[in-house]
Amino acid sequence: MPYQETFIEFWEQVKESYQEGRFAKLTLAKTIGKPNLKNIFVRPLSSGKDLKVLVKLRYQSRDTEDEESELTLDEAFTFLKPYLKTHFWSVLLFTTTKDVTLKINKKGIGKITENAPTFQNVIIAESGF
Template sequence: MPNTSTYNTFFNLLKDSINNATFSKLTLAKTIGNPDLRNVYARPILIEDKIGLSITLKLQEEEQVNDYNLDEAIFILTGYINNPFLSAILFTNDADIFMKINKKKVATISEQTPTFKNAHTVIVDFYANK
């Protein structure tokens, strides 16, 4: 996989945002063509006293929601990048981090000022009770 290093960097930033209690959500968007799958959203949940991700697949007519531990979630999300999604956005209260795949199939990471001022309440509560 030619973008392995960039994918690893992006998902390490996801792990860091969870460990540093800054994670809000993650979204996959900008599809190739017109697939039935429109968006993928990942939000934090607690699974056996650990942070996992609830992944919502937004289809044209319905939504499917599944819960995964963090490593499983990253594996699932990676499978959707470039198939059919060309961008992933990691929302933290430090920055919005974008991973985009261009027409030449090269992935790049950039940052913008944060959309959210606070981490997701699951993250905040988890670390407040540790």
């Protein structure tokens, strides 16, 4: 299945885990080439019913400061989508019940796999704003 469709299916699991209080962290990893952007992390924020997350861009270079944005889950989906297959080959969803990985191959095909959970608790991020 093309990675764009697989990412939509994957994101449904992200939303469901957030709504059920199981969402611990999301990470974009496996960079393509040698970019300055090392990872993108997404953590839950405690902000009522808006399903807000803290999106953090982490850079390789110490000269480049990490960037943080406070977004809704829908905004985070739109924000992260362009980074797939251009900057990162995989997205990892960590929940308290399972870890879900979306891997994209060089042909643009996405595959979702599930593993035992890495996190046992949800840690709410604190906004730097």
